[in-house]
Amino acid sequence: MKKLLFICITIISIFMITACGNGESxxxxxxxxxxxxKESGEKGSDEKQxxxxxxxxxxxxxxxxxxxxxxxxxxxxxxxxNAEYQGSYDEALTKYQSVAGTDSAPSMMQVxxxxxxxxxxxxxxxxxxxxxxxxxxxxxxxxxxxxxxxKIDDQFYSMPFxxxxxxxxxxxxxxxxxxxxxxxxxxxxxxxxxxxxxIADKNPEMKGFALQAYGWLVxxxxxxxxxxxxxxxxxxxxxxxxxxxxxxxxxxIFKWAEKMIADDxxxxxxxxxxxxxxxxxxxxxxxxxxxxxxxxxxxxxxxxEVGIGFLPHPEDKDRExxxxxxxxxxxxxxxxxxxxxxxxxxMKYLQTPEVQAKWHVNTGYFAINPEAYEEQVVKDAYQEMxxxxxxxxxxxxxxxxxxxxxxxxxxxxxxxxxxxTALETVYNxxxxxxxxxxxxxxxxxxxxxxxxxxxx
Amino acid sequence: xxxVAIQSDGxxxxxxxxxxxxxxxIRFLKGIxxxxxSIILFAVFLFYPLxxxxxxxxxxxxxxxxxTVFVGLDNFINMFSSPVFRKSMQSTFLFVxxxxxxxxxxxxxxxxxxxxxxxxxxxxxxxxxxTMGISVAAxxxxxxxxxxxxxxxxxxxxxxxxxxxxxxLTDPSWALLSVSITTIWxxxxxxxxxxxxxxxxxxxxxxxxxxxxxxxxxxKLRRITIPMLSPxxxxxxTVSLINAFQTFGQIDMLTSGGPQNETNLIVYSIYQxxxxxxxxxxxxxxxxxxxxxxxxxxxxxxxxGEKKVHYQ
Numbered sequence: 001m002k003k004l005l006f007i008c009i010t011i012i013s014i015f016m017i018t019a020c021g022n023g024e025s026x027x028x029x030x031x032x033x034x035x036x037x038k039e040s041g042e043k044g045s046d047e048k049q050x051x052x053x054x055x056x057x058x059x060x061x062x063x064x065x066x067x068x069x070x071x072x073x074x075x076x077x078x079x080x081x082n083a084e085y086q087g088s089y090d091e092a093l094t095k096y097q098s099v100a101g102t103d104s105a106p107s108m109m110q111v112x113x114x115x116x117x118x119x120x121x122x123x124x125x126x127x128x129x130x131x132x133x134x135x136x137x138x139x140x141x142x143x144x145x146x147x148x149x150x151k152i153d154d155q156f157y158s159m160p161f162x163x164x165x166x167x168x169x170x171x172x173x174x175x176x177x178x179x180x181x182x183x184x185x186x187x188x189x190x191x192x193x194x195x196x197x198x199i200a201d202k203n204p205e206m207k208g209f210a211l212q213a214y215g216w217l218v219x220x221x222x223x224x225x226x227x228x229x230x231x232x233x234x235x236x237x238x239x240x241x242x243x244x245x246x247x248x249x250x251x252x253i254f255k256w257a258e259k260m261i262a263d264d265x266x267x268x269x270x271x272x273x274x275x276x277x278x279x280x281x282x283x284x285x286x287x288x289x290x291x292x293x294x295x296x297x298x299x300x301x302x303x304x305e306v307g308i309g310f311l312p313h314p315e316d317k318d319r320e321x322x323x324x325x326x327x328x329x330x331x332x333x334x335x336x337x338x339x340x341x342x343x344x345x346x347m348k349y350l351q352t353p354e355v356q357a358k359w360h361v362n363t364g365y366f367a368i369n370p371e372a373y374e375e376q377v378v379k380d381a382y383q384e385m386x387x388x389x390x391x392x393x394x395x396x397x398x399x400x401x402x403x404x405x406x407x408x409x410x411x412x413x414x415x416x417x418x419x420x421t422a423l424e425t426v427y428n429x430x431x432x433x434x435x436x437x438x439x440x441x442x443x444x445x446x447x448x449x450x451x452x453x454x455x456x
Numbered sequence: 457x458x459x460v461a462i463q464s465d466g467x468x469x470x471x472x473x474x475x476x477x478x479x480x481x482i483r484f485l486k487g488i489x490x491x492x493x494s495i496i497l498f499a500v501f502l503f504y505p506l507x508x509x510x511x512x513x514x515x516x517x518x519x520x521x522x523x524t525v526f527v528g529l530d531n532f533i534n535m536f537s538s539p540v541f542r543k544s545m546q547s548t549f550l551f552v553x554x555x556x557x558x559x560x561x562x563x564x565x566x567x568x569x570x571x572x573x574x575x576x577x578x579x580x581x582x583x584x585x586x587t588m589g590i591s592v593a594a595x596x597x598x599x600x601x602x603x604x605x606x607x608x609x610x611x612x613x614x615x616x617x618x619x620x621x622x623x624x625l626t627d628p629s630w631a632l633l634s635v636s637i638t639t640i641w642x643x644x645x646x647x648x649x650x651x652x653x654x655x656x657x658x659x660x661x662x663x664x665x666x667x668x669x670x671x672x673x674x675x676k677l678r679r680i681t682i683p684m685l686s687p688x689x690x691x692x693x694t695v696s697l698i699n700a701f702q703t704f705g706q707i708d709m710l711t712s713g714g715p716q717n718e719t720n721l722i723v724y725s726i727y728q729x730x731x732x733x734x735x736x737x738x739x740x741x742x743x744x745x746x747x748x749x750x751x752x753x754x755x756x757x758x759x760x761g762e763k764k765v766h767y768q
Contacts, residue, residue: 094731097520118519118734213714269605270626271714278606410519414733421540424715428628442540449534449735453516455524 048080049342052106055083056092056327057162060297064362072349079342089327090413093118100124105332108343110161112327113149114412117235119330120157121410121454126331129155131344142351145398146368148405149324152236158328159347162365164293165322166220167391168192168312172305174286178202185287185309187319189256192287192312196265199286208265210288211257212276213423215416216325217289219407221253225317229407229415230447236402239451240409242444250440252314254422254432261427268427271420291325292391295364299385308387310394321398323406326365364388366395411450418442506747512740519734531741541742543717544725547632551721552700554636555643559696560689562640563647568681570648571655581652588645596709599638603710625711628718635719638706643699647692654688655681686765694757701750722746 057065062085069083086092089112099105101124111119119125132139139147139156146160172182178199186192196208211217219229228234228244243250260266267285269276277294279285281302289311290298299306313319329347331340349355356367357375367373373392382389398404409415422439426432488495513531515523535541566584570577587595602610603624611621624634662680671679682689704723707713713720713728720728722742730739 090732097734100520122519268623268626270623271712272626275605278604282606284606411733414735417728417732420714421716424626424628428716430716438539446733449516449738452527453518453524453735453737 049078049338051079051081051108051339051343051346053081053083053343053346054086054092054096054106054109056086056089056110056112058085058088061162061293061363061365064359068350068355068359071355072346075349079345081342081346089115097122101334105334107332107335107339108347109330109332110327111158111330113325113406114416116150116152116158116328117408117410117412120152124333125157126333126340127155127157128159128329128331128347129157131331131340131347132156135344137348141369141371143366143368143370143395144400145321145395145404146324146366148400150328152408158330159351160324160328160368161326161347161350162293162359162363163324163326163368164291164365165325165391165395166217166289166311167292167295167394168287168289168309169280169295169298170287170307170309171280171283171302172307174199174203174206174283174304175307182305182307185307187310187312188315189252189312190315193256193260193263193265196260196287197263200263200265206283207267207285208263208287209260210267210269210276210279210285211423212269212273212289213271213420213427214273215412215419216291218253218419218423219412219416220311220322220325221313222249223323223403223406224311224313224320225249225252226320226401226403228403229412230409233402234405234407235409236405240407240447241451242447243440244407247436251432251436254426254436256314257423257426258432261429266427270424270427291364292366293326293364295388295391296362296385297364299387306387308390310390310397319397320401321404322394323404324395361388364391366392409447409450410454411446414446414450415443418446509740509743509747512736513744515737517734517736521734521736523737527737531737532745535738535741535745540717540720541725544720544722547718547720548701548722550632551636551639551703551719552697554633555639555700555703556693556696558636558640559643559647560692563644563651563692564689566644566648567651567655568677570652585645585649585652587642588649590642590645592642592705593709595642596638596706599634599641599706600710603634626715628715631711631715631718635706635710638710639700639703642706643696647696650692651685651688654685658684683766687767690757690761690765694754694761697753697757698750701746701753 053069055062055065066083069081073080084106086095092109093111093115096105096109096111100122105124131137142160143163146163150156150158150160168185170185175182175185175195178195179202180195180198186195192209199206199208222229222245227246227249230240231242231244232238232240234240234244257266261268267276267279269279273290276285276288277290277298280288280298283304292308295308310319311322329350331343331347335343351369353367353369353371353375356369356372357377359365360367360372361377361381367378372378418439422435425435512521512523514526514528516525516527516531518524570581570584590598602608605611605621605623605626608624610624614621622630625631658681662684663676666676666680702723703721704727707719707721707724708727711719713724723746726739726742726746729735729742
């Protein structure tokens with residue numbers, strides 16, 4: 001019996017040791033295998049500098065990004081970029097937090113715009129400005145609104161990459177059937193509610209409008225009426241200490257939803273964006289707000305003609321414009337200089353008009369480099385899908401102000417969840433005044449907590 | 457003479473004690489040596505994280521999880537005064553009440569059915585336990601399709617009977633129930649299998665004697681099957697209770713804690729605090745509370761259960 005036990009234990013420990021050993025040697029094998037095959041493939045070339053690039057692009061975005069990376073790897077012989085998908089923006093950032101500053105950290109990483117402050121505070125990144133300065137690279141060619149967002153304290157901490165803004169998608173066929181002009185989408189909250197009513201009256205099977213319970217959309221709807229999300233000029237002049245919008249501005253969105261719910265023209269898909277798009281494509285709802293990054297996907301999949309319009313605003317306020325959404329690329333600290341330089345080369349490559357043109361038409365993200373719009377690929381795509389151009393027009397019509405520059409604060413991810421809960425409460429018949437007050441209290445408390453945690 | 461005897465006695469007694477003590481020490485050390493592997497594993501993977509969690513719960517942290525400000529019991533005070541956390545506690549208890557009895561009762565029912573000696577019963581046993589082979593993620597995706605508001609089967613069936621569509625995962629009054637149904641379905645296979653195993657090990661002579669006495673089917677069920685099954689039932693209830701408190705996967709996949717925090721169970725809330733809001737202090741405080749709740753419940757269960765459980 002004892003012998004048997006002893007044998008078992010020995011076998012298990014041997015198994016564990018070899019399992020661990022295997023893992024390591026496997027990694028080495030593939031790494032060395034790769035370099036070998038490359039060396040034999042391209043005679044005489046030095047070993048390639050490897051760049052690990054963590055990103056958070058799933059689905060169509062991932063395909064487009066990976067093909068761009070492949071193009072880059074083939075375009076030159078010195079750098080090998082390995083793109084690794086790390087899950088959603090939230091998940092990728094969480095993973096990064098646990099490896100920041102260690103050898104397991106990537107060379108460069110894509111982080112969503114609201115993670116900007118978290119990254120700056122993390123002390124594990126190199127501001128991209130250092131590379132811009134030492135390389136004499138000209139950042140002024142980038143889209144002005146993008147510069148406005150990412151230039152903080154007069155320097156670039158990260159390299160802008162994929163940028164999108166929210167737009168209103170609508171079903172042109174449904175507009176026509178309801179006797180509305182399919183080429184002039186409603187522009188204000190009131191007009192949207194009106195159009196929803198007409199569509200729902202004509203076709204009882206179809207709801208008029210859907211607003212996903214998504215904090216980002218609320219931020220954008222606030223900015224579009226010139227409201228600040230956080231005080232201290234959206235955190236641009238000093239760390240925010242409380243929310244920046246007024247009661248009237250904040251409530252306008254809730255009241256808008258409430259009105260459409262009362263009219264029975266509102267479709268509630270909760271927090272699930274995929275369900276909402278599916279509902280739109282199945283002709284259950286005629287209009288919805290969503291990131292322009294989905295444009296290509298929606299246009300390709302809808303069996304009817306899709307229209308894209310500007311983000312609506314309250315009637316009594318002028319349209320201010322939208323805030324840049326999306327993500328930027330961060331350079332990690334503590335990596336060898338050659339690796340950082342290689343990553344910098346890749347970042348510069350991503351800014352070129354050709355790459356941006358391809359990226360723009362394949363996804364619906366903007367070209368952050370406006371020269372891309374002159375490329376033939378983009379012109380051809382606009383011929384076929386003029387809707388894509390609306391997203392660009394909306395961005396370029398944006399007035400530059402603190403509101404449209406967007407808020408920077410490390411607790412915005414939490415703020416989004418608070419807003420989302422509030423929206424859902426209203427969608428399910430909650431009282432607007434009460435819900436609004438609860439949300440504001442929670443937001444201010446979260447800001448306080450975040451500031452306290454920073455030791456300020 | 458007398459003196460000598462006393463002396464020698466005096467010398468011999470401490471010697472005895474010494475040897476006894478020494479032997480005890482050696483035995484103790486031997487015992488520790490054998491326990492070492494599990495002590496080390498527990499210490500590294502359970503005790504250290506536990507102590508660390510309690511430590512963190514008294515601090516605020518930065519985004520990477522290092523402590524910044526000592527706040528004492530503030531995390532706990534804020535937590536209990538927060539309506540979101542109270543909602544989360546309420547949902548968790550409701551979820552436990554929905555899922556644990558449901559899973560155990562349905563599992564028991566199926567196990568008793570499958571325990572009959574019929575032709576082809578193996579097929580049914582396989583079917584009933586098949587959900588055990590499905591991962592939480594795959595199961596959630598499957599239910600996500602059923603619940604889908606646009607093309608979900610459940611709503612299509614309702615539609616067929618002329619009933620208005622239900623927002624399974626978006627309607628606050630339904631969401632927790634929908635998640636509970638999913639969970640019951642997922643856990644059923646495991647519970648069924650354990651209970652069936654318990655049923656199979658009940659000696660058949662008990663039933664034979666009962667039959668000779670002319671006992672009815674339900675009498676046998678009540679007087680033989682359930683008492684003999686009680687250790688297994690006790691195990692199953694304890695395990696599924698703890699499991700229910702720790703539910704995470706299906707929440708993350710199906711609702712992300714929404715709508716209106718209705719399905720924001722405590723483990724999901726901990727995850728949100730720690731890995732989405734980067735408030736490791738608050739998250740740790742919640743984890744400590746969860747630990748205490750499960751500890752107390754398991755303790756009560758053992759105290760109450762011991763009396764009712766019949767060990768053969």
